[in-house]
Amino acid sequence: MNMNLTTLAWRSIRSRKARSWLTILGMLIGVMAIVTLISVGTGVENAVLRQFKDIGLDVVLLTPRIGWSSTASIGSHTAGSLGESSLDSDSALGEPIPVGIDESPVERAEFDPIRLCRDVPDITEIGQIATRVLPISTEELAGFVRVLTPSHDLIARFPGLLGGFVLARGRSLTPGNPREVVLGAHVAEDMGVGIGETIDIGGVSFSVIGILAPAREEREAIGGDLVRGEGVEVFQALSNTDDAVFVPYDEAATLWQDRAMSSMVAIRIRTGVSVTETISAINEALTQQGVSMSPVSTQALADNVQRTLGMVKTVLASIAAISLLVGVVGMMNTMYTAVLERTREIGILKSIGAKDRQVLGLFLIDSGLMGLAGGILGLAFGIGVSFIGTSMLGRLLGVTSFSPAFLPWLLIGVVALSFVLGALAGAWPAWHASRLDPVRALRST
């Protein structure tokens, strides 16, 4: 860029401050809108996708199809039907399968995870969980609470499904200790119970052995308001650990006396295998078992969420782009008016030796600089508004832990785009100026 022309253009901008600022303002608003909407949108997207990554993108979730929960029985095997020996002997898995269903007093369920593992050799880990709302009471309080019964393997291998299952106090559920309970943070706080105390759930006494740390806050708001899709609600509900209590999966049969429940199975598949093909194999195996469950991969859920949020972002960015376009048209108007007003000045410049391309460059740089100024200021304001907007949105939704994401390409691109758009806005007026006849230009009033 010719520094002398830049100097002259800058002097020109400086000399008509009010109009220049108004023109810059038009660009500023457009750029600010784009930066804000994309940054906040990307921040939300990242927060949601982080949840999926916590669970693992190599996980397939089996959720009951409509009607299944009212007819199926809790999935558990009779003693001996699922022993260590049977898992160890399963050479296809190559390692013991942590199915998480050990001995249970209830009758054999229709869903047989071991059989599924045998039928689908690419399964490496399985965990199960059932959930239901049951009465809960202490000596002083009584009410209802959501009871989750994760298998030990689900806790150990799929903690992301339970919001990380991070203990604030006490210890986790362990095999062989059936009458123990871990409380969610809000439940423990609301009921005022501590480690070692006893509570009654569904008529059965449980000893409190652990209290979870508060779950990550973005989960509820994002999950509740932005993300929809098959399987998504289930794991969102599971990851809300604050308002739930956790008892061993083995105890589900005791608590679920009518045996009607909803449940979910989490499956991790071998790295590198085709998810689609594995899901087909799982479907086939489930059909053979006569179980009505839908498999869906976390990758598919993540893709679905990303696609949905991507569309939202695109729509918002398009709206912002319209405001940028308005800014560009405003700048074009300003530049054309400037050419008309500065016709005599153009004549003077030509009379003292300015070439056509210098006049062209002068006006292009003039509008480009205003575009650049609008871009830089719009970026700065956009970053500020993104933080303010995220904070306000978070407060509105009760979420404080997600923040806007500023993509480097967006920051650099939006400034470069502003300069280019500014220059383009000035292109036609600049070309018009460069073609002016110097004698006529000098005679203009």
Place this chain on the structure above:
Amino acid sequence: MISLDRVSKCYRREPNMVHALRDLDLDIPLGVFTIVMGPSGSGKSTLLHLIGCLDTPTAGRIELEGTNLAELSTNQRAELRSRRIGFVFQSFHQISNLSAIENVELPMLLSGATRRTARARARTALERVSLGDRADHRPTELSGGELQRVAIARALINDPDLILADEPTGNLDTETGEQVTRLLRQLAGRGSTPIVVTHNPEYAEFADSLVYLRDGRQVDSLNTSKLEVVT
């Protein structure tokens, strides 16, 4: 030497054609102070625009030291204006949002000089026209005489061969006009060739060479000793 050979210039001014210059033959030697006189519409300004490469003739040749100006491209003419020609206009033609020194340094900046060099030369040029102390003033803060001296400083900054002044005293009082004319006259002795268009016959006494135009034709080209013939 500036040579005009059967130069004509016509403008279309609907519904008629206006012949500003008709088959003009003229030789202007370099290094002398030339005054072009004549009534309004006689073609004085057109002559200056053609010599100054701001316009092209409809017919004929204009040569500046052997170069036919009519054959130059738009860029070449701009280059010539930048390096070899300085303009001074009746209405000063300063850029209002620039200070005096910023106006003066413009031709140098456009010809690619560094800002530092341009600024230093502009300051020298302003001092040459006794305006060193008014360098940072805007055109609105300067008198007519000062504005015209700023214009002369701007015309001088690239050390041009030709200084073309179109009615430089037209907007000035008599005393200031005379000062400006004297200033232009001095330039002739310093290697430049001032060609001044004026209505005022009083300034003819300063001229080494006088060109009188009427209806686009030269009435006579005289040295100052024959001034009384044309006035």
